[in-house]
Amino acid sequence: MTEEGRDAGLIAILDYDAGNIKSVEKAMQLLGQEVRITRDRETALRADKVILPGVGAFGDAMGKIRQYGLFEVIHEVVDKGTPFLGICLGLQLLFDRSDESPGVEGLGILKGEILRIPETPGLKIPHMGWNSLEFQNNGRLFRNMEPKSYVYFVHSYYLKAADEGIVTAVTEYGAQIHASVEQKNVFACQFHPEKSSDVGIQILKNFITI
Numbered sequence: 065m066t067e068e069g070r071d072a073g074l075i076a077i078l079d080y081d082a083g084n085i086k087s088v089e090k091a092m093q094l095l096g097q098e099v100r101i102t103r104d105r106e107t108a109l110r111a112d113k114v115i116l117p118g119v120g121a122f123g124d125a126m127g128k129i130r131q132y133g134l135f136e137v138i139h140e141v142v143d144k145g146t147p148f149l150g151i152c153l154g155l156q157l158l159f160d161r162s163d164e165s166p167g168v169e170g171l172g173i174l175k176g177e178i179l180r181i182p183e184t185p186g187l188k189i190p191h192m193g194w195n196s197l198e199f200q201n202n203g204r205l206f207r208n209m210e211p212k213s214y215v216y217f218v219h220s221y222y223l224k225a226a227d228e229g230i231v232t233a234v235t236e237y238g239a240q241i242h243a244s245v246e247q248k249n250v251f252a253c254q255f256h257p258e259k260s261s262d263v264g265i266q267i268l269k270n271f272i273t274i
Contacts, residue, residue, distance in 0.1 A: 075272075076111035077101045078138070080128040082118035082153060084256070091258035091268060103132045105140070113271065114141050117258075118153035119218065122178065123165030125153055135171065142173055142250055147274045150252035155223060155245070158252055164221050174247060176225035184238040190220040195235040195243075195255075203232025203246050205253070205270050213263045215243075215255040223254060249274075 075097045077089055085101060092099045092115075100107055108114055116138065118125060129135050142148050150158050159170050162178035170178075181189050196212040206213075217235075223242040225231050233244035233253075244253045251271060257264035 071098075071110045072112055073098050074111045074113075075099045076108045076114045078108065078114065078116050078134055079103050080118070080125060080132055080134055082120045082125055082128070084117050084119040084152065084258075087256075088115060088117040088151065088258050091265070092272075095265070095268060095272060097272060103134060105133070105137045108137050108141055109144065109146075111141075111146065113147045113149070113274075114138075115149045115151065116154035116157065117151040118157070120153055121164060122153070122156055122162040122170070122221070123168040125157055126165070126168050126170060129157070129171075138171060139173070145249050147271065148250050149271050150250075151258070152219060152254060152256055155252035155254050156221060158250065159223065159225075162221060173250060174225065174230065174245060174252075175227060176223055176242070178221045179224055179239075180221055181219075181241075182238045187238050189238075190218060191237045192218050195237060197233040197235055197243055197255075199233050201229060201232050201246070203244060203251075204274055205244060205246065205251055205267050206232060207270050209263070209266060215253075215257065215260040215263055215267075217243075217255045219254060 156178045159176045194214045257267040
């Protein structure tokens with residue numbers, strides 16, 4: 065236990081019945097991390113780092129987060145200053161609202177909205193595949209990364225952050241997509257680092273060492 069009341073090295077992955085949790089767990093285990101998939105408040109608050117992964121629908125996910133009492137837990141973890149990483153749907157849930165589920169409020173930890181990728185000739189929706197990133201604002205997740213690194217996306221909706229000062233990576237797919245954000249101890253990626261080969265592993269390593 066660290067002085068801050070954390071279990072040194074423990075990565076808590078929040079379980080709200082979303083897809084893709086196991087692949088994030090496996091990636092962290094391959095990096096030598098102790099990982100616990102949990103809905104338990106005390107475990108989340110003691111963890112050294114917390115991850116909110118996910119594949120699924122915004123409205124269903126917010127319903128499960130509230131059902132399992134994780135809305136308050138996530139806010140407590142963030143307020144405590146614990147490094148927190150949202151992945152894919154986990155990024156979207158951190159914001160205010162989504163076109164996917166009108167009338168459903170997100171976690172509201174970061175300011176912005178989730179929009180549907182516009183129909184564009186030659187581009188398929190959902191966006192499934194590799195896109196290169198343009199880095200900006202010196203994101204800590206991208207330390208020691210090569211410019212225009214490629215990462216893997218699976219999504220039909222994208223982030224438009226209210227404050228571009230928190231945006232650390234962008235990509236283009238029918239629109240300029242805010243692909244990664246960082247604000248204090250909160251980090252999030254629209255893409256899947258756990259499925260992005262060596263580039264993704266470096267991003268996860270960077271998160272672990274924050």
